[in-house]
Structures are given as C-alpha cells and as structure tokens.
Amino acid sequence: MSKMLFFLEQDKKTPSLMVLNPPSPSPSIFKEKESASQLPSMTKAVPYSSVVQQADSRAPAHDNPHAAPTRVFSFSSSVTTSSEDTVLNEDDDENCVMNPHTPPTSEQVFTTPHTEFGHCANEAYRCVSKHDYTKPFQERAIEEPPLYVCFATCVSILILYMLGRLRDFFGKRFAKSYFTHLMPHNGYAQLNSDFESFYLRRIKRRMDDCYGQPITGVPGRTVLILDRYSPDYNHTQIYTGGMTRALNVSSYNYLAFSQGRGSWADAVAESIRRYGVSSCGTRLDSGSNDLHVCAEALIAHFLGAEDALVCSMGFATNSTFIPGLAGKGSLIISDELNHTSMRVGIQQSGAEVRIFKHNDMASLESLLREVISQGQPKTHRAWKKILVIVEGLYSMEGTLVNLPRIVELKQKYKFYLYVDEAHSIGSLGSRGRGVTDYFNIPPGSIDVLMGTFSKGFGAAGGYISGPKSLIDALRLRSHSGPYAEAITPSVIAQVVVSMASIMGVTPAPRPTKSTLFPGLDSSIVAPKESAEELPGMAPASMLPMWMNLRPSLADGSEARMRMRRLAFNCRYLHVGLKKLGFIVYGHVSSPIVPLLIFNPGKLCLFVRMMRARPIPIAVVVVAHPATSFNTGRARLCPSASHTKEDIDIVLRACDEVGGILDMKHGSCERWGIDEVCERAVELVHSV
C-alpha cells in the first residue's frame, strides 16, 4: 500500500516526492560528470565530431540560433578515422552513455557519435526478423497478475477518485478562483464540464511530469531532456535551463534514420537547398512536385503494390483515407484495439462498424459469418463490401496481427483487408517490409497497406498503397487531396532516402562523388554483405537525380545491419524482461515492448525512478486513454541504435526498480540479472 501513502503525502503537500524527481534545480551526479568531461575535451583540436556535436546539442536552444554554427554542413565527411579514434579512446570518462563499452578497433569506422547511434561491432548481437512457421502463432498471450495486484490497483484508483472528488467539492466552495473554468461565470457556461475533465485534473495531473517532457537534439540512442520541476504539483512546469542526457527507449526512431548527420541528413539537406522548406499548397491544386511523384513510385515498389499515395500526417492518413474506401451500405470490421486515427476515419466514413476481439481470429470468423448471412441491419440486403481493418503491430500491446490466418479468412469470406503498418513498416521483416515480409506473405494478397513515416523512416506523415484504380480514386476523392497541405520536400526526401537505403539500389550507374563522401556511414560495413543482391532493390532511375547514396546505403547493407540490430534488441529486451519475472505483453519480435505495471501510482514512480538512476533512462508509460485503467504499462521501444550493453543497462534498471515497485509477477522461469546479460545471445535465439 505504499503508493497510497505516497499519494496521500502528495496531497498533504509534503515534498517527499521531490526526492525521486530528478528535474529539480540541483543537478544529478551524472550531469556533473558530463559537464566535467566536456570541458577538457572541448579544448582539443577541432575535428572531433562527437565532442562538437555534444557541445552543439548542449547549447541551450533559446540562444541566438543565428550566431552559433559556422562550420560546413556535411560535417561527417571531414571526420577521419584516426581523429575519431583518439577522441573515443582518450576520453577517460567511464560513462557508458557517452562512450562505447568496447572501444572500436582501427578497422572500424564510426562517423556518428555514440550518443546518437551506439557503436556495436559484435556480429553476434544480430538477429533476423522473420516468422518461424514451425511454431504455432500466438495470437495474444495475456498473463494475469496475482489477485492482490488487481485488488490493490482497484483500491488505488478508488482512492484517487475519492480524493479528487473531495478536493473538487471543497475547492469549488472555498477556492473558487481555481475553478472558474469549471463553473458557469459571467453568463458563460463552464468551458469544461468537471466530469469530463476529472481524469485529467485529478489523476493525470499527478503524473504530468512524466508526460510531454520536452527534449532537444536528435531522439537517437540517447536523448537530451530539458530539466524541469514543478513548484505547484504540475500546474506549471519551470525549466531550470539544465539538461540531462538519458538513454532513450521511448522514441519511435526504430532504425535511427532520423540523424543529425550522415547520408540521411545529407540527402535531406540537399533537398532543402534545392526545394526549399514548403510545398506551398495541397496536392490537387499546386503543391505536388516531382519528389512526391518519385516517392510514391518508390513506396509502391518498396511494398510491391501498384501505386501509393502520401499524406502529410500519419494520423490524417487513416482519418482522411478510410472515408474514401467505404461508405453507406458498407461494413467496416475493426479490431477492438485499433488506433484512434482509424476510429476517427471509420466514424467519418458513414459505414456500419462491427468490432471483434483483439486479434482473435475465431471471433473474427464468427462475426464474419454472422454479418454476411444477416446482411445489412433491418433490410437484410447484402453488404456492398466489407472492409476489415487491422494493425500490423498494435502500438499499445505489441501484438502482431495473425496475418496468415486473416489472409486465409479473406479468401473464404471475400472481404477487403486494410492493414495499418504504422509501427511495423521498416522495423519488422528481414527486408524491412513490415508484417507481410515478416510472415512471408505476398503483399498483393492485402488490398490496402497503410503506414507512417514517423516511426521506422524517421520522417513524418504517412502513405497508403494498393491497386492503381483505388489510389487514383483516393487522390481525387479523399479529404487530403483538395484540402490538406502536401508533404514538405524535406520530409519526403528523408522518406525516399530511408526507403532506398532499406531496399538497396540496383547497380549504381552514377559515380558517387568520392570527394563528398569518403567515409562509410555510421557503423561498420561487413564486407561479405556488400556484394549481396536482394530481390526488390530499387532501380537507380527511381531516385531523384541529385540524390547520391553512399555505398553502404546503396547496397542496403547499412540498413540491413540496422534491422538485424533492431531485431536482436527487441528480442533481447522482451525475453530478458520475461526472464527477470516481469509480465510483458506482445510478440517477441515487436519493437514495442509493453512492460506491465498495472497500478496507476506505480506508473509515475517508475518513470521518476528510471530517470533518477545514475544512468538516466527515458521511458514512456501509458495509462487510461490508450489502455484500460487497470493495465497501466511502460512501453519500451528499443532501436537499432542501442548496443547490447544499453539493453543490459535497461534490464538492470528495470530489475532494480521493478523489485522495489513489486512489479515481478510473471510466471516464466526466472533468471538472475547477471545470467540474463551473459546468456543474451542464447536467450534471443531460444525464442
């Protein structure tokens, strides 16, 4: 019942909580160390990329941005092997966030700073993301916590609720000035009804410091968090001006393509120089440019579809295109845990909706039999069409859709299938093509594939792909075409370069400008892979003429290495947490690892404690609006930029914090933390 006490204390305005709250004005030990190490290295010679980069990213953002950077943009090109090595070796900072665990050898070239993309040369820490058809597909493995945990969770929600109600009751009578927006005043009705906003004011407000944490710099392997504290229980947040570098297991930068430097950034920079920032209009009037056309062809090629269409916002991709697919007289069958964007789209479409149990194929089949035999309600006319909408990878559960079974059902019941690959595209499958690739199912057997660029590709926006007739109709008839601004050139350039690097480009007839790009990108390129040619590579003619990819990108080896690192990290984190005794939802290959906490009180404690560790870790917890009240969870997103040592750190932290917070209720056979770390490779390949 510690969390109850904890909440009571908070209510009595005792500052006990602040001990756990690192963004207080006093700097943490870790930060002092960081700033101490920064000074001597700053005085060294200039071309120390990582040092400069660190200093750069440490500079407060509100400083005059015009004064600072004077160096050439394509900085990565000027980094030489030797200088890089000296920096990495001489810096005697033991901090493993800033420096790699094992210093690189002279043959290994790293051009991105370790803080952004972890240096990991160990080929053992790789894994291929692929479905094993010899094992039965697990639709959804839900482990129930012990009864007392459920009970404690309910009790703590009840206490939170009652305290909130009490405070509202007395507050409205004695402290009216704080409640004006909840009460009718001056002839205006209240702006928010207090019932509607109760959860936000009374429950979420208590953990507001865990959400909306501003950051600066690249959300790569680590992230710079702007320190803040709240003197008035999260009503206002005050920024101290300090920053903390934390290990980042919360951004969706799965393949770490969103980088400040490197080939990806170079291509984007070139696009800004050539195209400017904005596309100035909607797709249908005058915002279309050749980059859009090129990207759409490339996406279609990437997915194995006839045609594709891009949209400037991932959310809007679903909410504006679904109404174009089904309307009155049609039926949409949706998974109960589909993302809000799809629900908005379905709501706007005017079609009938039926829901089936999350990823439960038996439930889907019985529903299909029912709706097809019954036809439309009352009239019993046959449905015009039935559209089944599922996600490839569910963002809150980490479950993978049972695609093989759904495709079977599709053949029998003749519905149309819409798969939202927001999280799975790029991050799943041996070739990064998402769930179809993971299950090795021809993409043509799915009617509509939708996905976003803001995750795996490190850009923003989304796409939808399918048969040409459908996409053409969507271009004209969906809301996005005539009304929404077109995707900007810089974003689309990032998409093109990311996708091309995943696919690889077939023989590059264009000579790469060796003066511009002498080095290889970010990590080691295994020479044995460079000659390999895979099906589905992009012809060089599909890329914009000006886009020069480095060899490691053009042959796809860099992206392949990243995908294999990601697959290893996901599996390792997932299985490791299970072995430590945690309840983890979802699929082992999923880049989203939901770690169940249950109790809402522990959610914020978990975030604070992870952030207060000697090596701070930035984690995301999700509760009510996204999940149910009593299954609060932390959502860890490992990325390709993490090294095995980083995952060790996360596991160790979870082990300690989880022990304190009594989170280990899993029924899996348990190992000690050291054993898990040592036998990582074995663990990963055991599942």
Next chain:
Amino acid sequence: MDSSTSVALEPVLSFLAFSLSKLESGFYRIPGSAVVARYVKSSHQNDPGRTILELILVIFAIRTLLQSRTRTDRSGKHFIKFSEKEIDELVDEWVPEPLAQPLSEWEQRDLSSVPVISGPNGPKPKLLATGKIVTNLASFNFAGLAGNEKVKERALETLQKYGLGSCGPPGFYGTIDVHLDLEREIAEFLGTEASILYSQGFSTISSVIPAFCKRGDIIVADRSVNFAIQKGILISRSTVRWFDHNDLKSLEDTLISVEKERKKRKGPLTRRFIITEGIFERDGEMVDLPKLVELKLKYKYRLILDESISFGTMGRTGRGLTELYNVPASQIDMLVGSVANGLCSAGGFCAGSSIVVDHQSCIKQRINGTSFVFSASMPALLATSGSEAITFLRNNPSVLLNLQDNIRAIRAVLEKTEGITLLGHRASPIIHFCLRTQQQSLAVTQPTYDYEAEERILQDIVDDSIANGVLLTRAKHLRGQEMVESRPTIRIAATAALSRKEVEKAAGVVKASVTRILSKRR
C-alpha cells in the same frame, strides 16, 4: 423385483447421501456460511414463496452477468437463424462491390490535369509535364517565403542538430524545445497567452472543435465554412445552427432565436460557440471582426475563428484580422491558424488563453478526433522555419504592402474581364472568380447552373492559361461531401514574391485565356 431395484439403487443413494453431507460440511466450513443458512432457514419458514423468488433472482443475475455484451444483435427481432450450411452458401453467394469505383472520364481528366512542379515551388516554378517555367498564381506563398534563403539556412542548422523526424507524439518525448519556442513566438506575435502546435494545418481545426464542443453544446456556424470545420463540427456531435454566409445580421437573428429557445425550454446553460473563418477559403470573403466580437460578447458566446488564410497575410505585419481591425487577439477565444499557409512551413496552431490551450493539450487525450495527442509532432526543422518566418514578417512589413499592391493589380485586370465575376473581399489574398450568369450568389439551394459544365469551362481556362505561362488552379472541392455545394470557381493566390509588373502581365494572360475560352464556347 422391488428388492432388486432397491439393491441396485442402494449405492447410488448412499453416494448421494454421502456427497450431500460432504457438501453440507464443506458449506459450513466457509466463513460466514452459518449466517446465510440461518437466513434461508428462517425466511423459508416464514414464506416459502420468497425463497423461490430469491432463487429466480439469483439465477437471473447470473444469466445477465454471463451474457455476452457484444452480441446484442443475435437476439434482436431482426436476427434470422441460419444453419451452418446455409451460412456457407450465403458466404459463397455473396459478391462484394469493388473497393473503389473506377474514375469517370471527367475525373480522369481532372486527375491528369493536376500540375506537378519540378523542383522548388515558388513564384516562378518549372512544370514537370512541359518543362516550362510559369508564373505562379496558384500556390500559397503569400508573403513570398518560399525559397527564402534565411529560412533554408535555419532549416539546415536545425537539421544538423535535431535530425528530421521527431519520432514520437508530443506526450512521449516528441516535444522538442523548438516546438515550445514556436508556440511561444506565435503567442507573442498574436498577443495571446499561449498557443499549441499541430502537425497538419487541415487537421488542426477539425481537432480543436471537438476538443471543446460536445454533445449538447450549441454551435452557431457560417453556412459556407471550409471542409475542415465541417468535419470538426460533425465529429463534435454538437447541436449546430447555421447562419447565412458572412451575414452578421443573420448571425444575430440566429443568436437571438437560440436564446429564445433556451428560455422557453428553461434548460441549463450550455457551452455556446460561434465558428467562422477570417477570410473564407471558399470565396475570399472577409468577416467583419469588430462586429463579430461585439455580437459574441453581447450574447456571451465563445468564438472559434479560423484564420488559415488571413494569418500571415493580413494586417501590417501579418498577424491576421486582429491586427487589421485592431481587435485584441485575447478577445477571440480560440484563434486557429495555419503555419503551412501563412508561414510557408507545415502544420497549424491554435492560440488562446492558457486555460484553452492547456485544456486542449490534455483534453485531447480523451476525445476522438485528436490529431495532437495521437500523432507524431512536426519535424523540428519545420518548426524553426515557422519561427524564422515570423521573424521575417516582423521585420519586413513592406512585404505585405507588396502583397496588397499585387492583389489590387490582379483584381483591377480581372474586374474588366468579360464573362466572369470576381468574388470575395477586395483585400483578400485569395481571389475566386466564377463564370458570370444571372445567379450571382455562391451558395444556392437550387443550383441554376450546370456544375459539371462550368467546371469543364473553368478547367479549359486553367489549361489555356498554363499553356500561356501562368499557373492557375480551380478551387478543388469534394463534390457531394461538402455541406453546401458552392459554385465552381478558379482560385488565384496572390503573392508578394512577384513584382507588380509580373503580376499584371500574369493577370493579363488569365484575362486573355478567359476571353479566348468563353468566346470559343459561344
């Protein structure tokens, strides 16, 4: 015979007796069971009927609990029971329609006539299809920020430091300091307490409206608001009352009638909103803001004003209608604008008091239609480009004077053109014109014109003028999905990036095209 049956039954009976006693002892072992037994005994003695009643109640409760809640349809009166075999047959027989209806001949032409620009968009872009350089009177580049070197430079700097994607929704480490900076700058620029950024301009207002307006609330909106507002109102499920397009007299009448109705019903005070646009995207009309604010204050409504077109174009420095009419922005409860149009970047914002903005950022979590919480935040470099654009507008007020000059120049030429009617306010940066017929008003309940035929003529004009070096576009609408069907128009977007001479020349080309096409028709 008797004995044999009793012999055969004996083990059964003894087993029954044994299990009964076991059950009884087991029951009494449960703590508190004695109380239950005592209650049942005494109640049964007093009134055996009650025991039966209670038993039925318990059975009913268990049945209700076990009943599946998702399958309510099965028991409905319209449910027809089929055998498995019949269902299989029905499944086999069912033939769905194709997923998309094929494009009509006109739609195909429409799609193929969409201009694609090769290279940067700006005042003089190159077209991909012909390779020709044209004068751009179609793209939203009002202040001439497209291709601005300073903006580009700032974007490049940002890219180095932040990478491109923010890789997370604002709540989950997706808020970057540059977002906070831009939010603060917009708020300062407009003079509001706070503002909040959305990553797409179109989705901004359609999320802002449902964030505040709920079922039972009253929305009074202009009949001719843009599509995004219509969608927002639809999602909000509030009670809507429409007033005539840009007619504040009609607005006042509506407000009075709403008030009367409320008094008659004696209902509780509900939230009431007026939703309209600063400059209407559909026809370029401008709202009389001081009068609107006066009405809103008088009748105690909250005002949601969409300044997607007017922000960054109107007023001395582009602060929008509030600057033009010298109305403090704080009087507008929710001011929605577009960073994509006005600041030539991407995204949108909502500015207002901090309660409004905070409320929004948290309430977004709950409601549907929430493109703030559930979508990744905008790339950092687009945010800094927006900041740079604000700095540009602050420092270069002359730009908007040029814009006004150009608007006047275009209108002057087109006003003299035969066969078309110019619509909208004379200062509006978007200029719509439609074909001149007897019917002058845009929104007509019974169209007296042939929609498709007019569209075709306008498209001919557009094609002709593109062939002559001026990029134009029809105002694109989703026919059949808009609430009010408006007359087909051609939309010209003025820009400050062209000189007055160039603009006059371009307008001359448009005029010539119009004359040519219309004379051909006759």
